[in-house]
Structure formats: C-alpha cells, structure tokens
Amino acid sequence: GAGVSQSPRYKVAKRGQDVALRCDPISGHVSLFWYQQALGQGPEFLTYFQNEAQLDKSGLPSDRFFAERPEGSVSTLKIQRTQQEDSAVYLCASSGYRGVEQFFGPGTRLTVL
Amino acid sequence: SQKIEQNSEALNIQEGKTATLTCNYTNYSPAYLQWYRQDPGRGPVFLLLIRENEKEKRKERLKVTFDTTLKQSLFHITASQPADSATYLCAPLYSTLTFGKGTMLLVSP
Numbered sequence: 001g002a003g004v005s006q007s008p009r010y011k012v013a014k015r016g017q018d019v020a021l022r023c024d025p026i027s028g029h030v031s032l033f034w035y036q037q038a039l040g041q042g043p044e045f046l047t048y049f050q051n052e053a054q055l056d057k058s059g060l061p062s063d064r065f066f067a068e069r070p071e072g073s074v075s076t077l078k079i080q081r082t083q084q085e086d087s088a089v090y091l092c093a094s095s096g097y098r099g100v101e102q103f104f105g106p107g108t109r110l111t112v113l
Numbered sequence: 114s115q116k117i118e119q120n121s122e123a124l125n126i127q128e129g130k131t132a133t134l135t136c137n138y139t140n141y142s143p144a145y146l147q148w149y150r151q152d153p154g155r156g157p158v159f160l161l162l163i164r165e166n167e168k169e170k171r172k173e174r175l176k177v178t179f180d181t182t183l184k185q186s187l188f189h190i191t192a193s194q195p196a197d198s199a200t201y202l203c204a205p206l207y208s209t210l211t212f213g214k215g216t217m218l219l220v221s222p
Binding site: 004042045048058059091102 | 155156157158202211213214215
C-alpha cells in the first residue's frame with residue numbers, strides 16, 4: 001500500500017478484555033514504532049522494532065502490553081486485561097532508518113469501558 | 114528525563130500573516146529535532162528535520178531554527194493559509210523520538 005495502515009480504526013473493549021491492534025508498515029521499511037497518544041497530548045513512545053527484533057520496549061507501561069513483529073513486516077500490539085487508563089489512540093509509524101522521518105498510520109482509537 | 118514544552122494555548126492568526134511556534138527543551142540538546150503536523154483523527158505527518166549543527170532549515174513556506182544555547186526551536190509558517198490550521202508537534206530525538214504536546218494553530222480568512 002501507499003502508506004501505513006492500522007486496524008481496527010476504532011475498538012471498544014470492556015475492562016478486563018484482551019485486545020490486539022494491527023499495523024501494516026510501508027513495504028520495505030525496516031523500522032517500526034508504536035506510540036500511545038492520550039487526548040490533548042503528544043504521542044508517547046511505547047516500543048521499537050528493527051525488522052523482527054524488538055530493540056527498545058522501554059515505553060511499554062506495564063507487562064500487560066506486548067508487541068511483536070515476527071516476520072519483520074506486520075506488527076501487533078496486544079494489551080491484556082485492559083484498564084480504563086489504557087483508553088487512548090495507538091499510533092504505528094514506520095521508517096526507512098531509525099528515527100528519521102517517521103510515517104504514521106491513522107491510529108486505532110481504543111476505548112475501555 | 115527530558116521535558117519538551119510547546120505553547121499550550123492555541124495560536125490564532127489571520128491569513129497571510131506569519132505564524133511562529135515555539136519548542137523548548139531541558140537538559141542536553143538532541144542530535145536533531147523534527148516538526149510534525151497533525152490533523153484531527155489522523156496520524157502526524159513529517160514536515161522538517163533540523164540537525165544540532167544547523168541554525169536554520171527552510172522548505173517552501175516553512176522555516177525552522179534551532180538554538181542550542183537557548184535550548185529552543187522555532188517553527189515559522191509564512192503567508193499562512195486557513196489550510197495550515199492544525200496541531201504542530203515538536204519532536205527532538207534522544208534515545209527515542211520525544212514529542213511535545215503540540216500547539217494548535219488556527220488561521221482565519
């Protein structure tokens with residue numbers, strides 16, 4: 001595709017449910033990033049992959065958050081036992097080189113009731 | 114940890130004027146700093162990057178400056194248009210890209 005795509009665009013979960021958010025990066029981009037953006041805030045870094053290797057997961061807020069990119073392309077962010085404070089927009093970005101000009105997807109808006 | 118400060122108040126200007134947005138950071142200077150535009154319901158879009166050893170960068174109607182003494186970057190849009198209305202995010206690179214909260218710009222006709 002022409003850009004980064006994410007699915008679903010919107011997700012409503014009941015507290016305690018597990019959710020999986022998908023990111024399809026731009027073809028050929030080796031770097032992939034996940035961010036969390038709360039209302040009125042800037043994106044906050046969660047984790048970074050270079051190909052299939054997760055090189056930095058320092059931003060993941062708890063061990064309920066898990067990300068993978070098994071074949072170095074599509075990535076999935078999984079949140080287990082969702083809490084209300086997990087409600088946010090989750091953005092995925094890809095880049096041809098770490099940190100330079102990141103291309104963002106439209107985000108997945110997660111609402112935990 | 115690094116703090117990135119951007120004007121929290123929305124900036125309202127008239128069409129045709131120059132908009133100037135400010136980004137301040139604490140502690141040490143980043144290797145480079147990026148500016149992004151974000152429209153409601155969309156992901157950020159990259160605009161410009163300026164490196165630590167560069168004073169100024171231009172791209173069409175956009176200009177970015179980087180003052181490591183003041184620990185500040187300024188983002189200018191000249192001849193502003195209503196279509197420039199959006200939130201603008203400053204993002205210096207430390208170990209990871211660290212975004213500010215963004216400043217909303219409203220350009221009225």
